[in-house]
Amino acid sequence: MAAPMATTIAQFENVGLRYGTGAETLSDVSFSLDGGGFYFLTGPSGAGKTSLLKLLYLALRPSRGLIRLFDEDVVTLPRDRLPGFRRRIGVVFQDFRLVPHLSAFDNIALPLRVAGVEEEELATPVNEMLAWVGLSDRASARPATLSGGEQQRVAIARAVIGRPEILIADEPTGNVDPEMAARLLHLFDALNKLGTTLVVATHDIHLLSRVSAAQMMRLEGGRLSDPTGALRNPPRESQSGRRRKPNA
């Protein structure tokens, strides 16, 4: 029996991104992400991983090409509709971007407050998230007093608490030891099993081997590629985009 067709949650078609008048940071990027999938984005530093993620979490608009998110063209989406889309996306930033003068509790509660959840309804989900990332005893601690790993977990809890449909993580293990990296990956895997689509940018080779079902995207020089053919499960290209054959 054929497996049911997964819903396309994000689609890039011939996307190019240029900062100012410089050369293109991303060129002709085409791929589709299925809802509930787990995707790794790899590539050397400067390959454009963060730029691609920024396009995905709507921090930038592309210079050309088409991006569809949740079945809507977000390139031409009016600015006042962006907040609604952003609330469906969770982001773990490379530098965490925790609000420094807020406690771990308040940082995690931010997306719910932004979404207008009443104060009396906040405590339960935030405390659950704190327990989930193992920081119940650090609820009132400010980011400056947390270790790198603890900050990372607060950032993940903050990205997840709004039950996003896509969770995007930029180098989530870049600042933590291998043990913590394994633990974070376990958290991501658990989220993925709950139905959240994950896109994780990393150049940690060991991380890639830990999630067997994950699909890979490799960026080099701003282009999606798989020159070695070594990547397993590359994501399908968007249907209208031209398919790049890996050099097997």
Next chain:
Amino acid sequence: MKLPFAASPAERRLLTEGRLSGPMPWVIAIMMFLTVLAAAGGLALNHAARNVTGSIAQRITVQIVEANPDLREQQTRAAITALRGLDGVREIVRVPDAEIDALIEPWIGAAGDEEGIPVPTMIDADLTEEAHARLELVEEAVIAAAPSARVDDHAQFLAPLAGLIGSLTWLALALVLLTASALAASVILAVRAALNTHRATIEVLHLMGATDVQIARLFQRRIALDALLGGIVGFLCAIIVLLLLGQRIGAVGSELLGSARLPLTAWFILALLPIVGAVMSTLVARFTVIGVLRKML
């Protein structure tokens, strides 16, 4: 119920600085001080202008310039009779001779008429607006009855004074508008500085799906508090200065200066200024924040 302008306690914690921090409230206090003084000046002058023009601008004085005392008296009575017979003449008062003597005493001494200097008789008449508009008819009727009569229109010699008071009133209004503009400019600068300071937090909030209005609410609330507190301080200082100035003017005893006092409505308008300042600052902050945020994605 949450007002669209109000930020919740949790939202307030998103920005670090506390109330009355930085120079902003004090800048607003100084602006409000100057605004209240300028507005008070304008309102007092406006009141004075109304007093001066309202009470005597439609008044005429008829002088009977006749050397012969008997003839002068006869023509004075005839002029009063003629004035009484006209439509639109509200009140006729013959200026007592003693008052006229007192008026001219500084120039010709106390002897006056006794030394052979003929002193004209004077009749003050208050006209209605319509009668004042056709003053030449009144003048013709009076001269027909008293050929030695000369009719002086108070509005004519009041015109330069009224013009001066009017100009000063406009100047005061211009000063109020200038200080209000300066206040708005200070708010814009303060908001832009605050936006730069909190740029990282704002970006994070945006990426979490916060709307521009949600972010603007954080800033406008703080500016509103700064403006209200600064405004009250500036207002109270200005009121102290005005009261002291009022005492000094009272001590001078000048009727003209005394007419430039503040009526009750003027005090009410002045009391509204800190509130207007706070509302204006809040709106300026809101539109500035939204304007800046619109340039971000």
